Amino acid sequence: MKTTEIVLKKPKQRKSIGPTRSPETRRAIVEAAREILTSEGYGGFTLDAVAKRAGASKPTIYKWWQGKPGLLIEIYDQESEALLTTPDLGSLADELVWLIRNLWRFWRITACGAALRSLIAEAQHDGAALALVKDRLLPQRRSYPLSVFERAKARGELDADFDPTDATDLLTAFSWYHLVTDTLDREKDIEPAVAMIAAGLRGA
Amino acid sequence: MKTTEIVLKKPKQRKSIGPTRSPETRRAIVEAAREILTSEGYGGFTLDAVAKRAGASKPTIYKWWQGKPGLLIEIYDQESEALLTTPDLGSLADELVWLIRNLWRFWRITACGAALRSLIAEAQHDGAALALVKDRLLPQRRSYPLSVFERAKARGELDADFDPTDATDLLTAFSWYHLVTDTLDREKDIEPAVAMIAAGLRGA
Amino acid sequence: MKTTEIVLKKPKQRKSIGPTRSPETRRAIVEAAREILTSEGYGGFTLDAVAKRAGASKPTIYKWWQGKPGLLIEIYDQESEALLTTPDLGSLADELVWLIRNLWRFWRITACGAALRSLIAEAQHDGAALALVKDRLLPQRRSYPLSVFERAKARGELDADFDPTDATDLLTAFSWYHLVTDTLDREKDIEPAVAMIAAGLRGA
Amino acid sequence: MKTTEIVLKKPKQRKSIGPTRSPETRRAIVEAAREILTSEGYGGFTLDAVAKRAGASKPTIYKWWQGKPGLLIEIYDQESEALLTTPDLGSLADELVWLIRNLWRFWRITACGAALRSLIAEAQHDGAALALVKDRLLPQRRSYPLSVFERAKARGELDADFDPTDATDLLTAFSWYHLVTDTLDREKDIEPAVAMIAAGLRGA
DNA sequence: ATATAAACGAGACGGTACGTCGGGTCTTTTT
DNA sequence: AAAAAGACCCGACGTACCGTCTCGTTTATAT
Numbered sequence: 001m002k003t004t005e006i007v008l009k010k011p012k013q014r015k016s017i018g019p020t021r022s023p024e025t026r027r028a029i030v031e032a033a034r035e036i037l038t039s040e041g042y043g044g045f046t047l048d049a050v051a052k053r054a055g056a057s058k059p060t061i062y063k064w065w066q067g068k069p070g071l072l073i074e075i076y077d078q079e080s081e082a083l084l085t086t087p088d089l090g091s092l093a094d095e096l097v098w099l100i101r102n103l104w105r106f107w108r109i110t111a112c113g114a115a116l117r118s119l120i121a122e123a124q125h126d127g128a129a130l131a132l133v134k135d136r137l138l139p140q141r142r143s144y145p146l147s148v149f150e151r152a153k154a155r156g157e158l159d160a161d162f163d164p165t166d167a168t169d170l171l172t173a174f175s176w177y178h179l180v181t182d183t184l185d186r187e188k189d190i191e192p193a194v195a196m197i198a199a200g201l202r203g204a
Numbered sequence: 205m206k207t208t209e210i211v212l213k214k215p216k217q218r219k220s221i222g223p224t225r226s227p228e229t230r231r232a233i234v235e236a237a238r239e240i241l242t243s244e245g246y247g248g249f250t251l252d253a254v255a256k257r258a259g260a261s262k263p264t265i266y267k268w269w270q271g272k273p274g275l276l277i278e279i280y281d282q283e284s285e286a287l288l289t290t291p292d293l294g295s296l297a298d299e300l301v302w303l304i305r306n307l308w309r310f311w312r313i314t315a316c317g318a319a320l321r322s323l324i325a326e327a328q329h330d331g332a333a334l335a336l337v338k339d340r341l342l343p344q345r346r347s348y349p350l351s352v353f354e355r356a357k358a359r360g361e362l363d364a365d366f367d368p369t370d371a372t373d374l375l376t377a378f379s380w381y382h383l384v385t386d387t388l389d390r391e392k393d394i395e396p397a398v399a400m401i402a403a404g405l406r407g408a
Numbered sequence: 409m410k411t412t413e414i415v416l417k418k419p420k421q422r423k424s425i426g427p428t429r430s431p432e433t434r435r436a437i438v439e440a441a442r443e444i445l446t447s448e449g450y451g452g453f454t455l456d457a458v459a460k461r462a463g464a465s466k467p468t469i470y471k472w473w474q475g476k477p478g479l480l481i482e483i484y485d486q487e488s489e490a491l492l493t494t495p496d497l498g499s500l501a502d503e504l505v506w507l508i509r510n511l512w513r514f515w516r517i518t519a520c521g522a523a524l525r526s527l528i529a530e531a532q533h534d535g536a537a538l539a540l541v542k543d544r545l546l547p548q549r550r551s552y553p554l555s556v557f558e559r560a561k562a563r564g565e566l567d568a569d570f571d572p573t574d575a576t577d578l579l580t581a582f583s584w585y586h587l588v589t590d591t592l593d594r595e596k597d598i599e600p601a602v603a604m605i606a607a608g609l610r611g612a
Numbered sequence: 613m614k615t616t617e618i619v620l621k622k623p624k625q626r627k628s629i630g631p632t633r634s635p636e637t638r639r640a641i642v643e644a645a646r647e648i649l650t651s652e653g654y655g656g657f658t659l660d661a662v663a664k665r666a667g668a669s670k671p672t673i674y675k676w677w678q679g680k681p682g683l684l685i686e687i688y689d690q691e692s693e694a695l696l697t698t699p700d701l702g703s704l705a706d707e708l709v710w711l712i713r714n715l716w717r718f719w720r721i722t723a724c725g726a727a728l729r730s731l732i733a734e735a736q737h738d739g740a741a742l743a744l745v746k747d748r749l750l751p752q753r754r755s756y757p758l759s760v761f762e763r764a765k766a767r768g769e770l771d772a773d774f775d776p777t778d779a780t781d782l783l784t785a786f787s788w789y790h791l792v793t794d795t796l797d798r799e800k801d802i803e804p805a806v807a808m809i810a811a812g813l814r815g816a
Numbered sequence: 817a818t819a820t821a822a823a824c825g826a827g828a829c830g831g832t833a834c835g836t837c838g839g840g841t842c843t844t845t846t847t
Numbered sequence: 848a849a850a851a852a853g854a855c856c857c858g859a860c861g862t863a864c865c866g867t868c869t870c871g872t873t874t875a876t877a878t
Contacts, residue, residue: 059824224854627868631871659861668830
């Protein structure tokens with residue numbers, strides 16, 4: 001995935017603001033990383049490129065984010081604030097479909113899809129990246145569908161003591177699978193999969 | 205992931221055997237790749253290392269396999285011949301559990317787990333690798349659980365016209381998820397997941 | 409000196425004609441070598457390219473010409489038959505100027521200039537090439553101006569026992585210098601140099 | 613020209629000394645290049661070898677010297693400081709003989725002979741190398757015999773308005789010819805050639 | 817006021833791997 | 848017996864990122 005050199009804007013030079021971390025530099029780096037990730041994907045996402053675009057220096061990036069994975073995590077964290085809460089649609093299955101479709105669209109539109117793909121790729125050869133994914137990303141992601149399951153319990157679709165962990169993992173696996181095979185646009189696959197899982201939950 | 209240089213055996217030099225592809229060289233290269241993948245993982249899997257260990261030349265590798273992804277696919281193809289057929293265990297759920305457990309063990313024991321992890325990683329920045337995965341690997345893998353579903357149909361657990369595609373993809377997603385998060389040893393996760401899916405299938 | 413792939417004509421495939429050297433193959437190889445040398449220069453003159461263009465195989469080239477230098481020598485030998493004999497111009501200096509100008513033009517027009525440049529380049533790291541140049545090329549080249557010196561003796565411009573070796577070497581050096589610095593078009597440099605040498609010869 | 617691997621000393625690792633070019637690295641690279649050139653000649657002079665011996669990295673070499681020709685030029689420049697000034701010997705011819713003999717010895721003893729041979733070889737297929745030779749090397753070399761000609765003018769051997777360019781080029785050609793034919797040890801050839809040229813100069 | 821300490825841009829640097837090119841050798845097959 | 852074909856190893860090429868290491872500058876804080 002060779003990428004052409006695209007320089008959208010000349011970053012203005014920042015200087016030290018004394019012995020405190022510069023929020024401006026921090027913002028510029030994350031922003032540059034996000035832009036590169038969006039426009040070039042994982043292939044063009046090198047720290048050299050990020051530093052250059054941000055008008056920052058590589059040591060600064062390594063100091064605060066340790067490396068690629070840390071920076072990617074921060075991007076994911078920041079941007080995932082924008083993930084919408086699932087509305088009450090009357091049934092567990094409908095809400096799960098909505099939730100996953102929303103997640104996929106979020107991944108496609110924001111830099112988070114590319115960030116997560118990159119993280120998964122890194123994690124295959126970098127133990128630290130894998131640890132970050134497991135310790136920082138997954139717990140957070142597990143909380144995303146919690147309200148949906150709570151509502152289903154209130155509705156009586158699920159037992160009150162139902163543990164959503166396994167179901168959540170299965171849904172995550174399903175979404176990751178479409179992410180890494182670059183098939184997030186196949187939204188029609190969502191319904192059958194959710195139907196299968198939802199039926200399983202009811203039956204359980 | 206710095207790795208120490210491990211040279212197990214000095215490969216003898218091969219010469220050309222005329223205007224035909226040397227099966228010995230081919231074997232040596234695949235074997236070397238498999239060994240490196242097993243002992244070093246994706247991090248140490250460089251074509252330089254493979255060529256050196258195989259006593260082969262990089263141009264030969266690029267000529268016949270085009271690059272890393274092609275070589276990885278071949279390893280996976282070759283080795284996956286050893287995947288066992290699932291025995292008749294009396295129920296769909298039991299057989300699916302057995303099948304997935306067997307797949308995970310196969311991934312852990314052979315080089316195929318590392319190969320698939322590497323392929324998935326490559327596919328995140330290399331379109332050609334992604335295409336290989338989707339066109340060469342996935343179709344083949346979809347056929348793996350076919351006999352299990354056929355038996356379930358014969359048993360009456362599933363309708364005769366049941367299409368196993370969605371269920372297979374979900375099981376694949378589940379396995380890939382554990383692969384890329386390096387949690388193939390959590391076999392206890394298999395049963396709940398399969399139970400959910402199997403219940404969904406019955407309910408459908 | 410990156411060169412674009414130029415294939416002027418598709419060489420027809422020749423087959424073995426039995427236990428005799430094929431004159432057609434020989435011709436095709438030399439011709440292909442000459443063409444590449446002319447159009448691409450030393451930079452594009454690889455045996456792979458020659459073999460491909462000639463529709464021949466590298467082993468055939470190595471068998472009959474041993475390698476690049478041998479092939480280059482043959483090209484030079486063949487083509488240098490076309491070098492004109494210097495006419496009687498009435499004076500040694502005039503004839504030497506004519507001779508050198510003719511040589512330079514010959515180098516520029518035919519493949520021999522490029523061939524000699526290539527040979528000189530090869531000879532800087534390849535002892536065999538150097539030996540070929542000294543043993544096969546130089547003696548032959550020394551004979552080129554002989555008739556001019558003979559005429560000068562007859563005319564009385566030189567003593568009867570004059571040995572032209574040193575003068576010839578100096579003229580050769582002068583021409584090689586312009587060859588390797590790619591300044592064979594500076595014909596105006598010829599006269600002053602020859603004047604200097606001719607005056608020296610008279611004075612001697 | 614297969615060469616045996618000779619490692620005389622294990623180079624100590626250098627680190628960056630900040631955003632300034634490290635003179636130590638520079639020195640180490642030039643030194644390594646010089647050593648390889650001296651011991652192996654042009655045949656063994658690869659940038660891989662230079663980098664390895666210098667304990668430097670190839671990118672550093674390419675960054676500062678662009679490639680082989682640039683490095684060769686620097687070696688020549690640095691080392692040619694050691695060229696001796698020709699003493700007053702009373703006659704132009706004697707001084708020219710002394711000068712050329714000194715040059716040849718200098719070429720034989722230092723790495724400059726090999727460097728110049730390499731440069732000439734490179735220049736036959738690399739336009740940039742040729743340009744370097746013509747623009748950086750030749751002008752400098754033309755100045756070498758200037759003082760000799762000046763003394764000859766003072767002595768009255770030459771007219772005050774004599775332009776030494778042609779004579780210098782002829783002498784350069786003569787020396788290059790012996791360099792590329794690896795006959796720098798034939799010092800007895802110097803006198804006749806110089807005699808011819810000197811006589812020509814007087815006669816002019 | 818002044819010294820200290822931290823943050824930062826800059827970019828050099830060693831290192832590893834990349835993917836490619838050309839050289840020279842080997843063996844099978846064809847004539 | 849000779850040639851065509853092409854596979855093969857080797858070594859070098861020039862480039863891309865990686866992660867680290869100063870340097871010099873700037874500024875808030877501690878003296």
